[in-house]
Amino acid sequence: MNDNDRRENVKATDDGFSAAFEMIVTPVLFGLLGFFIDSRVGTYPVFTLVLGFVVLSYEVWRLWSRYSDDMDAELEARRAGYGREVTS
Numbered sequence: 001m002n003d004n005d006r007r008e009n010v011k012a013t014d015d016g017f018s019a020a021f022e023m024i025v026t027p028v029l030f031g032l033l034g035f036f037i038d039s040r041v042g043t044y045p046v047f048t049l050v051l052g053f054v055v056l057s058y059e060v061w062r063l064w065s066r067y068s069d070d071m072d073a074e075l076e077a078r079r080a081g082y083g084r085e086v087t088s
Contacts, residue, residue: 019063022059023056023059023060023063026055026059027052027053027055027056027059028052030051030052030054030055031048031051031052031055033047033051034046034047034048034049034050034051034052035047035048037051
């Protein structure tokens, strides 16, 4: 495995870890914010569930759109390389 392949593997691992971290931590933080609002207002599960669900939905949408854009870019790069001749 050459250095370029290692760099790509490390970048992919970092991207995956950061996406997983965002998928868990961000909805939990907003859920806690909703719990705080619910405790002040007296409407226990309403804000907790709504804020947690909205943020989780946004994170899933963002992850999906980023993945889709990356796959489209990879497809275009592969299509651009099909017409080239490989010489050693």
